[in-house]
Amino acid sequence: MSKKRTKYTSAFKTKLVLELLQNESTLAQIASKHNILPQNLANWKKTFLANAEIAMEPSKAVKEYKEALIKSQKQNERLTTLVGKVTVEKEWLSKKLVSLGSSNLKQLVDLKPSLLSVNHQCQLLGVNRSGLYYKSSVNHTKQTIKKHITKVFEQIPIYGEKSSSTIT
Structure with missing residues (x-):
């Protein structure tokens, strides 16, 4: 089994570093006396001396x-207000976009690569992505029949809907 790593308290580390700084014994002697690695003691001394200024001037x-x-805190407040502002703007825009039609909303989506993906744009606009790519096929026979019916109705306006459709 491996030996568990020991954790030393800051009070113990400080005591050893102060003992080392008094120059009564060497680093190796103090390390062997307390059964620790000399490198650890050297690191503790370096850290202690680097932070000694804080001990003298805590203020x-x-x-x-x-x-x-x-x-x-100021940056957090600024970012919080910015997020709130953007949220309000997004909600306002989403309410206004509902009044446009779905065909107009589909025209707002930019299919070219941009900062927002097509999927995200559709999500923001509330449009189904599958509806973007759908192109309705035109039935030419129905179109000609409709044109013929309107032509007949324009020529003889007394015909009603039933009469117009039975002519064709």
Whole structure:
């Protein structure tokens, strides 16, 4: 079985680093005395010395922390208002788009590659994507029959719907 990794408390680390800084014994002696790796002790010393300024001037570290906190809070507020504004605009536009017809909505979709995919555009407009590509086929015989019926109806307007359709 492997040995479990030991975690040392910050108080223990500080005690060893202070003992090392007093120069009463060497790094290797202190490490062997407490059964830890010398590299760990060297790293703790480096970290301790790098952060010693914070111990002497805690107000500076707190001030920097508070400034960063205030800055991030302002940015958060700005982004929150921006998201709210965009949400309101989107809801307003979606209500206005309902009044257009489905054929007009389909014309708004940009099929060329753009920032929004076709699928996302259809989702925003509330249009079925499958309806975009459908082209209705024209039945020419029905078209000619309809033209003939309207021509007859224009020539003899007294014919009603039933009479017009029985002529053809």
